[in-house]
Amino acid sequence: MDELLLLTNNPLVLESPGRAPIRAVKEHGLAAVLQTALELTQSGYRLVSAPLPPNVPLIRAPYRSLLLRRHGRQYDAQGIMALEKAGRTAAALGESAYAERPARDAAFIDRELLRRTLRECGHTL
Helix, strand or coil: CCCEEEEECCHHHHHCCCCCCEEECCCCCHHHHHHHHHHHHCCCEEECCCCCCCCHHHHCCCCCEEEEEECCCCCCHHHHHHHHHHHHHHHHHCCCCCCHHHHHHHHHHHHHHHHHHHHHCCCCC
């Protein structure tokens, strides 16, 4: 029951070998990742990582990676509320149009934030 799942649209995370299964979100942007995570938290997964990064430029970035964990309950009420709030916040801020270099930087930062969350859970990426 302690199965981790990485949910991402970040190409750097998709290229990284890891022990946790990775579910790719084909669409770019935070909204697609949050929507997929919302569906998962309503079907047996619990949100482990924070749905939004620590600052506005990163919230507006095109890449997002989230960590979820399978658990015994069907719904993760706290995760659902956090994801819905994150969606409202991100929609209010809007998504930046990223050029190639800043997009690579955003992908790198997103991967590093995910690595930190995995370390805290005793896993690696």
